[in-house]
Amino acid sequence: MQYDEKRLTRIVATDCGSTTTKAILIEWVDGEYRQTIRGEAPTTVEAPLNDVTKGVINATQELEELARLKYKNPNIKFMENGEFVIPRKGDVGVDAYVSTSSAGGGLQMMVTGVVASMTGESAERAALGAGAIVMDLIASNDRRMNHEKIERIRELRPDMILMAGGEDGGTVKHVVEMAELVSAADPRPRLGSGYKLPVIYAGNKDAREEIRNSLKDKVDLIVTDNIRPKLEIENLGPARDKIHDLFMDHVMKQAPGYNKLMEWCQGPDHETVPIMPTPAAVGNIMQAIARAENIEVLGVDIGGATTDVFSVFTEDFIFNRTVSANLGMSYSISNVLASAGLPNIMRWVPLDIDESELRNMIKNKMIRPTTIPSLLEELVLEQAIAIEALRLAFEQHKEFASGLKGMQRQRDISEAFSQSTSGATIVNMMTLDLLVASGGVLSHAPRRNQTVMLLINAFLPEGITRLAVDSIFMMPHLGVLSEISTKAATEVFRKDCMVYLGTCVAPVGKSKLGKPALYAKLEMPDGSVWEEDIPFGEVRLIPCAIGEVAKATLKTHGGLILDKDKNRELNIDLHGGTVGIVLDTRGRQPFVLPTEKTQRIDMLKKWMREFKAYPETILS
């Protein structure tokens, strides 16, 4: 159900995260929807409070206080007797309240398939797309012994299981065997012991009867359309919808206070607006941008515990989402160190620092996750760790965001000599139009220039790419808001959520340090001209404000290329932003940092100065 501005003049949207509940106020002001006020409070799903609505009330109270100050009107209030007043009557109440949630660890799923890289991967894609964390993928061919699989299923305690396997009309044996293993494990749900674990079956339709026989007494079995009815067709929609229904009906109802929260989420006619898992809402809004602007988008949301990467690539707008469950900046910070290794983190640090001191600092952040870097040196270290967390999460995403595996593919003569196989990644940095950043370390970096530097170093965009940041982390709110008003969600997204940082120009290829790499001539909107023949291994930052466009002439030297058509000369409009236009001639494929320590530190300092990332005190 969609409403217009006559019915929706004031909306409160919250995102109940693991640690913080973030509330925003969206209002119809002077003929447009704007996000006007933001408040937050600690999430309260844990003891001693054990009720998520307490955090929502606290965050909303902050909104009310700030609204009274902003509008100099002491009568404004959104809640009465601890509940939202819907619809709004003058100063009192709101027209809708909507929410997303990832509190209590979000939605945790286990998926099964027959062949891990085929039906298993499709099941994983469906679960991830629905906003879940996939705890494990168990497949007939995953090399574990059957008794090990049973043990694993038993110890996992997911919120629900998604079972896929077999194409319609194919063999039923393997998928039934998997059901027998699930039945033998007699799995229990993570939250609450008073209900059966929901299991969605989305495999070979011919096996449904056998699956029912195996599982109906042990679990709450829901049967839906096959996720992979034919090898070359992936049909994720029905399984994703079932996951969302079950998330509301089973998982949310078990979480403390969520019954009340679900009742609170209402549109102007008092109809329920389902609570969405936070990542599903972010995915919604990413896809909406890609379609509306007809562009390829890559998004990242780096949190304390997990890092989500979203992408929309190809002319078919293929959406992929991955969650790197143990890469994050607080709870999981120590795991970034374990996964990336200390040398990979140190390569981004322009300081000579004691190794054991750094290790203990990282561990102390892990056990006290809410602390913030007060010293500049600690900020530099945390941002170096962030680059590696982002890089690793992106590696995982590239591997996962691929075409369907296992398909026979007819090749024409032009492809006969290329190395591409079925299941190759569809992530192409050269065709990417927009890179969107979100999450504390990127959204709240003291300087936006740091965000630009982190994004470029971690993702290594190629060719010409626009960079943006979610100003105050409101993509989840807008994703769920789009369920009742696409107009409000997209207007606020364009005007208040997205902050364009600028554009990165990065020629692809390698050369020698100091050799001419890129000639750039930029005609700025004020009539001035910026011109330089930039050597290889350099960074330049040219200020160009948000909303402004520089007319650029770009020419590469030494075989470096600028776009997917391998052009070496381009006349193109480059969009500015709060940071500006970055010309990066450090090379791509490969991007190489000097291995010798002194040389590396000198280079890093030089680049950081160009990026204007840190005060001179730490770079001199």
Place this chain on the structure above:
Amino acid sequence: MGQAYSAGLTVTDSIILKKERILPLKGKVLVKKGDKVKAEDVVAETLLPGKVVPFNLANKLGVTPAQLVNFIKIEVGQQITKETILAETKGLFGTGLFKNEVRSPVEGEVENISSVTGQILLREPRVPVQVKAFIDGIVTDVIEDEGVIIENKSAYIQGIFGIGGETIGEIKVMVKSPADQINPQQIDQSCQGKIIVSGSFITYDAIEAARKNGVKAIITGGIDDQDIKKLLGHDIGVAITGHENIGLTIVCTEGFGKIDMAKKTFELLKKFDGHKTSIHGKTQIRAGVIRPEIIIPLDFDEKELVTKEATMPVLEPGTLIRVIRQPNFGKIAKVISLPEELTKVESETLVRVLEAQFEDGTKMIIPRANVEVIET
């Protein structure tokens, strides 16, 4: 804003504690409401289902899954031993010549027979599991078939991080001040079964000496990250601990590196030197935060068992705080004021801050996120 909420760890000489002691599966509760229990007493027990052994009987017998029904000798629910014949063929032309028989690989029960896959599932015998009281106290509630709630009055310290599970022992403070650390030579047979207390740090050699001498647990201010890696054989990626099996339990009260134990914590441990204590290193720093606990049971009257309503610690002028991040990590200070406006700190981050005065009289602006309240 005159006050704000802030997280903090509890360190107190007297608290009414309530502990749920629940079985992993439904079973039998062995005590009743009002019973006085000791930490070592078993309060509930159950039998966990045995391991499931999948076994492809059709393959073993050399027949198709659909044919299996003609040869099977067992039925679902039947008890079996290693001698039980699961299925046998009739042999050549039904004469019994060259007949093939398959015996059970395990002892237990037949759980499932599938004519689709030819696989049978055998379940090994059940495994007994017991839940102990863990703390001396009174059973104040029984959750039928699941477990009990035990209450007591205790001196209580929450650690920041730990490894190793639940254990019980006597406290033995082995250093003079919270800044000192144990010398490995100090640890001998007299430490067997004890919970030893160091001050600011514990070295790897001291931990090894403690393991050799049968120490039950170590309480320390700080520990080195690399020593934990050496002990466990792997790095800790995510702080979910308590299941490690290293022969003893370790609880850190402050963090990683050499950090003086908070004076209040040290004084409390000294006060209860020689007392029986329950301790565990279970830590989960994620949704559902769990911190290690040091519980020293005290004498009490049943009427005292009234738990206070939980509240969040409040920051306000006069509150005692501890700094939990550099600079001044570990120092104690008193809040002077809580400015409302966002303030830029050295890292240029705009944050909510507080003004605090250290014990030596110096004043400092500190991000509110980097302090914890010391509850008094």
